[in-house]
Amino acid sequence: MTNEPLLSVRNLSLQVARTGVEVVKNVSFDIAAGEIFGIVGESGSGKTLATRALISLLPAPIRVIGGSVAYKGRDALSMKVPQLRRLRGGEIGVVFQEPMTSLNPSMTIGRQLEEGLQLHTKLSQEERRGRILAMLNRVGIRDPAGALTSYPHEFSGGMRQRIMLASVMLLKPALLIADEPTTALDAVIQRDVMELMVELTQAEGTAVLLISHDLPMVARYTHRIVVMEKGVIVEEGRTADLLDAPQRAYTKKLLSSLPFRGPTRTIDRTKAPMVSARDIVVDYGGRRSLMKKTTPKRALHGVSIDIHEGEVVALVGGSGSGKTTLGRTIAGLVRESEGNIRFGGRSRNDDWMDYRLNCQMVFQDPYSSLNPRMTIVALVEEALRLLPDLDAAAKRKRALETLEEVGLGFDYAGRYPHELSGGQRQRVAIARAIARRPKFLIADEPVSALDVTVRAQVLELLSDLQKRYGFSCLFISHDLGVVEQVADRVVVMQDGRIIEEGDRNTVFDSPKEAYTQRLLSAIPALDHNAQGGVTLKWRLEN
Amino acid sequence: MKNFTFNGLIGSILIAALLLSAALGLFWSPYDPMKLGFTARLEAPSSAHWLGTDEFGRDVLSRLLVGARASVWIGTLTVTFATVCGTLIGLVSGYARGWIDAVIMAVNNALLAFPGILLALGLLAVFGANQYGIIFALGIAYSPSMARVVRGAVLSLREREFIEASKVMGNGELYTMFRHILPNCVAPITVLATSMFGWAILSESALSFLGLGVPPPAPTWGNMLAAGRPFIEQAVWLGLFPGLAIALTLLGINLLGDALRDKLDPRMRGLK
Numbered sequence: 001m002t003n004e005p006l007l008s009v010r011n012l013s014l015q016v017a018r019t020g021v022e023v024v025k026n027v028s029f030d031i032a033a034g035e036i037f038g039i040v041g042e043s044g045s046g047k048t049l050a051t052r053a054l055i056s057l058l059p060a061p062i063r064v065i066g067g068s069v070a071y072k073g074r075d076a077l078s079m080k081v082p083q084l085r086r087l088r089g090g091e092i093g094v095v096f097q098e099p100m101t102s103l104n105p106s107m108t109i110g111r112q113l114e115e116g117l118q119l120h121t122k123l124s125q126e127e128r129r130g131r132i133l134a135m136l137n138r139v140g141i142r143d144p145a146g147a148l149t150s151y152p153h154e155f156s157g158g159m160r161q162r163i164m165l166a167s168v169m170l171l172k173p174a175l176l177i178a179d180e181p182t183t184a185l186d187a188v189i190q191r192d193v194m195e196l197m198v199e200l201t202q203a204e205g206t207a208v209l210l211i212s213h214d215l216p217m218v219a220r221y222t223h224r225i226v227v228m229e230k231g232v233i234v235e236e237g238r239t240a241d242l243l244d245a246p247q248r249a250y251t252k253k254l255l256s257s258l259p260f261r262g263p264t265r266t267i268d269r270t271k272a273p274m275v276s277a278r279d280i281v282v283d284y285g286g287r288r289s290l291m292k293k294t295t296p297k298r299a300l301h302g303v304s305i306d307i308h309e310g311e312v313v314a315l316v317g318g319s320g321s322g323k324t325t326l327g328r329t330i331a332g333l334v335r336e337s338e339g340n341i342r343f344g345g346r347s348r349n350d351d352w353m354d355y356r357l358n359c360q361m362v363f364q365d366p367y368s369s370l371n372p373r374m375t376i377v378a379l380v381e382e383a384l385r386l387l388p389d390l391d392a393a394a395k396r397k398r399a400l401e402t403l404e405e406v407g408l409g410f411d412y413a414g415r416y417p418h419e420l421s422g423g424q425r426q427r428v429a430i431a432r433a434i435a436r437r438p439k440f441l442i443a444d445e446p447v448s449a450l451d452v453t454v455r456a457q458v459l460e461l462l463s464d465l466q467k468r469y470g471f472s473c474l475f476i477s478h479d480l481g482v483v484e485q486v487a488d489r490v491v492v493m494q495d496g497r498i499i500e501e502g503d504r505n506t507v508f509d510s511p512k513e514a515y516t517q518r519l520l521s522a523i524p525a526l527d528h529n530a531q532g533g534v535t536l537k538w539r540l541e542n
Numbered sequence: 543m544k545n546f547t548f549n550g551l552i553g554s555i556l557i558a559a560l561l562l563s564a565a566l567g568l569f570w571s572p573y574d575p576m577k578l579g580f581t582a583r584l585e586a587p588s589s590a591h592w593l594g595t596d597e598f599g600r601d602v603l604s605r606l607l608v609g610a611r612a613s614v615w616i617g618t619l620t621v622t623f624a625t626v627c628g629t630l631i632g633l634v635s636g637y638a639r640g641w642i643d644a645v646i647m648a649v650n651n652a653l654l655a656f657p658g659i660l661l662a663l664g665l666l667a668v669f670g671a672n673q674y675g676i677i678f679a680l681g682i683a684y685s686p687s688m689a690r691v692v693r694g695a696v697l698s699l700r701e702r703e704f705i706e707a708s709k710v711m712g713n714g715e716l717y718t719m720f721r722h723i724l725p726n727c728v729a730p731i732t733v734l735a736t737s738m739f740g741w742a743i744l745s746e747s748a749l750s751f752l753g754l755g756v757p758p759p760a761p762t763w764g765n766m767l768a769a770g771r772p773f774i775e776q777a778v779w780l781g782l783f784p785g786l787a788i789a790l791t792l793l794g795i796n797l798l799g800d801a802l803r804d805k806l807d808p809r810m811r812g813l814k
Contacts, residue, residue, distance in 0.1 A: 333706055356712035369703035373725045373808055382721075386712050416808040432707070 004073060005030035006175060006207050007054065012067035014049055014058070014231075023062065024050045024231045033174065036198065036208045038218035038239070040254070041228035042451040047211050050228070051177055053077075055088050072174075090120040093168035093206075095197075097180035099160035103152040109136075110148030113167045120171050131170060139166040139196060157319070158189035162196065169200050176201055179211045186318040186478045187522040188515075194221060213452060215254055216481075216524045216536055219243055227251050244533045252532040257456035259481035260526055262463070264505060267488050272345050273306035274472050275330065275359075275440055280304070280339035282325055299325045301496045302339065305474075307440070312466065312473040314487035314504075316480060316519065322496040324444055327476045331361045331442050343440070357386065360433040364445035366425035370417040376403065376428055377413035383435040399435060406431040406461060423454035427461065434465055441466075444476045459485060481523045484508055492516050550801030556794025564614045567607035575604040576759055587779055594779040596769065602783055609761035610787070613743050616677055616762070617791075620742040623681030625735050628688020629727070635689065636696025637719050647693070650686045658683040658741070659748055671754045680745055684738055691734050695727045729803050736799030740792040747788070763788050 007030065014024040024046040031037045041047040052058050054069050054076060069076040071087065079087065088094075096102040104112060110132065117128045129148075136144035139162040152160055161181065168176060178197065182190040198221050201208050212218050218225060219239050226236040227250065235248045246252045280303045283296035300322050307313050315323045328334045330341060332348075332355070341348050348355040360383075363369035370379055380399040384390060390398065400413060406427040417425055426446065433441055446462070447455040463486060466473060477483050483490060484504065491501040492513065500513045511517045524536035578598045585595040593602040635646040653661065658680075665679035699705065700723065708718045747764020749755040756762045758769075763784045770780030 331710055333709060353712065356710075359710075361707070361710045363703040363707060365703055369707050371704045371722050371726070375808075382708075382713075383711050418808070429707075432711075 006033045006035075006072060007031040007209075008070040009050075009054070010068045010070075012050060012053060012069065013065050014046070014053060015063050015065045017061050017063045022065075022231060024053070026067070027228075027231075027233055028067075029226055029233070029236065031175065031207050031209060034202070034205045034207055035224070036201070036210060036222045038210045038212070038222035038225040039228060040212060040215050040218050040225055042213055042453065044230065045228040046231035047228050048179055051179060051209060051211055054177070055092055055094070056084055057088075057094075086120070089116050089168075089173070090171055091173055092175045092177060093171060093173035095161070095164050095168055095176065095178045095181045097183055099157050099164055099184060102164055103160055105152050108149050108151055109155075109163055113148075113163075113170060116167060116171050132166075135166045135170050136163070138200065139163070139169075140192075141166075156189075158185050158193060161185060161193050165193070165197055165200065169204065169206070172204055173206055175207045175209060177209045177211070180213070181210070182217070183212065183214070187480060188318050188518050190217070191518075191522040215452065216258065219536060220524070220538065227254065243536065244529070245531045246533050253453060255532065255534050256528075257453045258526055258534065259456070259459070259479075259485040260528075261504075261508070262485045262487075265488055267308055267311045269308050269311075271309065274309045274311075274344060275305075275307040275474075276342045277303065277305045277326075277330055278339055278342070280326065280329055280341070281337045282322075282329055282334060283337045296337075299496055300329070300336075303493075303496070303498055304339075305330075305491060305498070307472045307474055309439075309472055310466075310470045311488050312475055312486055313489045313491060314483040315474060315476045315491050315493060316478065316483055317493035318478060318519075320495070321493040323476050323478075323493045325496075326493070327361075327442050327444050327474060330474065331359060332356070333361075353386075357436060358439040360436070360438040360441050362426075362429050362433050362441065362443040362446045365449055366422050366429055367417075367449075369429050370425055372417055375414050375416060376408065376420070379417075379428060380431050380435050383432045387436055399431075402431045402435045403428075405434075405465070421454075423450055423458060426450060426458055430458075430461065430465070434469065434471070437469060438471055440472045440474075442474045442476070445478070446475075447482060448477065448479060455482070462486065479523075480508075480519055484523075492519070547801075549797045550805075553794050553797025553799075553801055556790055557798050560610065560614060560791050560794060563607050564610040567609075567611050571601075571604035571607045573601035573604045575600060575608045575761055586777070593783050594777065596766075596777075596780055597773060602766075602779060605761040605766060606763070606783060606787055609763050609766055609784070612673065612756055612760065612762040613746065613764065613788075613791075616673060616680075616746050616756075617739045617742045619677045620680040620684065621735050621738045623677060624684035624688050624738060625731060627681065628685040628690075629692050629724075629731060631685065631689040632692025632694075633696055633719055633724065633727075636693035637700060637715070637723065639697075643693075646689075650689050653683075653686040654690065656683075659745060662745060662749060663752070663754065666749065666754050671749075671757065673756050676746055676749060676755060680742055683745075684741065688731070688734055688738070691730050692727055695730050696723055699723050699726050728806055732799050732803040732806075736795050739795045743788055743791065 010028050012024060012027045013022060015022050027050050039047045039051070049058065049062060053064055056079070064077060071091070076087065113132045114128055117123060117131065123131065132148065133144045136147055141147050141159065141162060155163065181197065182193050185193060194217065210218055210222055222239050224237065225239050225242050227234045229250050234250045235242060235246065242251065243255070246255060280300050281298065282300040283298050303326055305313070305326070315326060317323045325334060329336050343355050343359070377399050380402055381395055384395040384398060400410065403413060408424060408427055408431070417428070420428065447458050450458060459482065475483065475486055487504045489501065490504050490507040492499050492507070492515065494515050500507065500511065500516050507516065508520065511520055520539050524538050527535040527537065529535065578600060583595065583597055583599045587594045593606065595601055631646060631650070635643045661683040662679040665682055666675050669675040669678055705718060705722055708722050743763065746755055746762060747767050750762060750765035750768055755765055758765060766784040767781055770784065773780050
């Protein structure tokens, strides 16, 4: 009896009913009571669907076509609705990815937390309130009593995820399914929430099924891992063994796609900087309208930054740090309230067109940065529209060459964005940005929407292009792993101010500010070994 | 996808038939549509008068053929007028935002608050009750709803990153508006324009019924329908055939509109 796993999945297969495509094939795994178990895979690997099937929450077009799921020896797949309702929440809790949408925006926090207790326990109202307050206190909500009557929008993403966690853990489930619980959060908050989740579940003896694309994060907290690819389990084992000596090519590929520290380059900083922003202040919302005058919210408090020729400067910080605002101000998408920006030694306003032609941008979301009604080649060609010295034929030729350079051959030219994968779209966006050979490129989170292996390829492409054309780059990211790979210099922002800057090696090896240290503690340093495995070293563990 | 081509085909056939009969009505009809025949009043459909005759003995088929021209003409011009005006207003309003948007939308909402037909009545009183008066009046009455729909689409589109990308490339506002925003509004515009065509034909008949439409004795489907109403118990064909013609035209326009919208959307390609 003691050896019986809490949850046992055998040969689970799922199919899209209409097309007959098998999205999950023969998946088997066991989770023991109190264990932390991880499923790692890229998008389309079937990891989310496989876990949704455990509690019969599959989206309508997906059917179970084979296999079994046993929860404490009971068949979970054939359960009737009343049994299922006791199982969900009461025995198996779920924390979803998106804290912005997983709480009901029109219900108070107190009401939402109480719902589960009302349904699954026989506590009196007083007891329920006591339990909720204790739990909110435990997940680190500062004013639990006040939180009860607040609505979700009054909390930040990290706080909402804590509340979500509280609502699930209130019922003391035996298993917690956490599907990308921290993906939508920035690095520092991500780590805090994970630590809290692990601490809370270990204390209650709750097993955790952690699903994520983020291999180091999963590895950090789990005892055992399975790796999924295209609906199949590729490899499974104890976390440490799997990282140390991966057996399968796909696992090795995943591990080798993890960002690593790039070579240290020497940048000539004796010359005047190519781009120089001085004392930039940006205020939002301070417009005087007919009815009322709103007080402006200051997003940047006098920030200065220099970018030299051929240099890659990374701008890092959590959400709300102002890094994106600074990038967009330098790109000319946001008007600075004060300060000035110089390009090539002159104010950029002296020759705006010259600046416009030489400063290009790659956006975060490749799904929304390409006009869906234009072909790939037309998208790239548009970037050349304002170049004076090229005729139409030369523009077409340049566009096709640039597409070739980013790894999209001739047969992609006539396609539309929706026919491309996320990685390919981001390549198009990069082609568009470099087609006119700009001297300066701003990349705002260019790889954070991409899968691990695709991310590695796109980063490689960016650094190849940068070598070839020598453009300077302002690289904005919250992911320090990526920054460590590409940056020459790192600038750390917090609350609209620059708090630390320096050479990449200096900042990563001996960060001065506490905030930088916290950012760094969220990512591991990697040691690759001969078997294609890695050892993760967590920095500044405390 | 089979479904789509089938619907598109039916729509095309119906619209082709409409256009052909409108064209035919220009040159030829079995009888003179204006010719009164006091001996043959309210005759049921027969081999001589395929669709019967009306209360003045005029041939219904001939009047339908000739009336098709007026209805198609009014419908097309009204929709074109409303679409062009509404789209431009909506584009400018949604793209500019700020006080320009506030002013335009205030006027727009005021216009929307009137029932379309009432607005058209008022305008007709100003412009005079004739074919072009109707087109102008209905066009103005329908523009606000188009403006509203386009503005909504523009508001969400202008926040997309490809609009910012266009700015970063140095493209001007007008270029961005017409190259990037307008093409992505095609779907809602087509849907609304096709239903507007139906409203236009029906409103024309309503205005004709009130005596403000195309003045009799010239036939339009609307005034034929209106004229047939008092005789519905004795001569059902008087109302039936113009009504059927309007219904089939609307069906055809809607099917064709949907098919066109899908055809124009590159995202529907490759989903075979």
